[in-house]
Amino acid sequence: MTRLFSMAALAAASTATAAWAQEGLEIIGTPVDGAVGFQPAATELATDLQWLDGMILVIITIITLFVTALLAWVAIRYNAKRNPEAASFTHHTPVEIAWTVVPIVILVFIGAFSLPILFKQQEIPEADLTIKVTGYQWYWGYEYVDEGFEFESYMLGSPATLDENARPDDANVTPFVLDEHMEAKLIDAGYSRDEFLLATDTSVVVPVGATVVMQVTAADVIHAWTIPSFGVKQDAVPGRLAELWFNAEREGIYFGQCSELCGFYHAYMPITVKVVSEEAYAEWLADAREEYAGIPRDRVLASN
Incomplete structure (x- = not known):
């Protein structure tokens, strides 16, 4: 005081x-x-961060639009009126591989750009x-x-x-x-x-x-x-x-x-x-x- x-x-x-x-x-x-x-x-650090934010926003937007379109297509194509008899299969190997591999590729792609920006902040010159x-x-x-x-x-x-x-x-x-x-x-x-x-x-x-x-x-x-x-x-x-x-x-x-x-x-x-x-x-x-x-x-x- x-x-x-x-x-x-x-x-x-x-x-x-x-x-x-x-x-x-x-x-x-x-x-x-x-x-x-x-x-x-006003700095290279801020420019990098804002560019990274913009890039991730584009990726997230594409993913959101794709998932929304997929949900709409499934709701229309496979509703009870069009498919009175539901399918009985429980697995679809190609789809399961795709929804595992594609997110991994996306995350690796994002990491390839975000980690250098993070290291630049943390490495004090x-x-x-x-x-x-x-x-x-x-x-x-x-x-x-x-x-x-x-x-x-x-x-x-x-x-x-x-x-x-x-x-x-x-x-x-x-x-x-x-x-x-x-x-x-x-x-x-x-x-x-x-x-x-x-x-x-x-x-x-x-x-x-x-x-x-x-x-x-x-x-x-x-x-x-x-x-x-x-x-x-x-x-x-x-x-x-x-x-x-x-x-x-x-x-x-x-x-x-x-x-x-x-x-x-x-x-x-x-x-x-x-x-x-x-x-x-x-x-x-x-x-x-x-x-x-x-x-x-x-x-x-x-x-x-």
């Missing part, structure tokens, strides 16, 4: 850095009301950037392992992001309620009411085209770190360190959610990832080192 409230000031102080990293970025990975299908794929993410009730902690700093990320509008001293209008904001005051807070952070329950006060910022390895764990109960547009999802289990990886191919803002029921405020621990150019990332990184690690910007720039 102390950790929760102690971060309120830090969350307010980091607003400038978070807003800066959002300038000029398109919101890409987000749910859309009334839409059907996947969010736009050498990282250009390593980030440790820790799930808490109910927010995320991020540590840039090689950079020596860490920060925490709360949903915009949660109590930890409200600071009347830094933003007087926060006195009018009701946590977790979308009204005109909450909308104003979202707009101040560079978002709109459409990003309510999705936007966070601080974001994971990564360079486009970089191989990012996320080390995933939790501090209390099981959570799950998920970004649909990246095609990644990994349970965060206390006492265990799991890994996932992605390589974002397109600059933009992507949202995710905790995807493992983790308690009362499970619905209020979203994830925001901003994919930026290498130049923008280098500038953000210098600011982040100064803000979170206390390293003066002139020293950061000199070390680079």
Whole structure:
């Protein structure tokens, strides 16, 4: 609890850095009301998964249509009116062989495509950037392992992001309620009411085209770190360190959610990832080192 409230000031102080990293970025990975299908794929992993889903859907559709047509044909061709005397045979070897062999062939065919995609997800490549993410009730902690700093990320509008001293209008904001005051807070952070329950006060910022390895764990109960547009999802289990990886191919803002029921405020621990150019990332990184690690910007720039 102390950790929760102690971060309120830090969350307010980091607003400038978070807003800066959002300038000029398109919101890409987000749910859309009334839409059907996947969010736009931003990684090779997501592209592979969506292609595999489409291929399996075609196979399932063909099987469903075939079985439906077969049932209809049997019902019409072999009903009691057309066949007053029922057949008495009990076996049909060719048919039994067919309904055993054909499903096996179909499953082997699907496995030939799905297993390489699964192995690609599980084989973690050498990282250009390593980030440790820790799930808490109910927010995320991020540590840039090689950079020596860490920060925490709360949903915009949660109590930890409200600071009347830094933003007087926060006195009018009701946590977790979308009204005109909450909308104003979202707009101040560079978002709109459409990003309510999705936007966070601080974001994971990564360079486009970089191989990012996320080390995933939790501090209390099981959570799950998920970004649909990246095609990644990994349970965060206390006492265990799991890994996932992605390589974002397109600059933009992507949202995710905790995807493992983790308690009362499970619905209020979203994830925001901003994919930026290498130049923008280098500038953000210098600011982040100064803000979170206390390293003066002139020293950061000199070390680079």
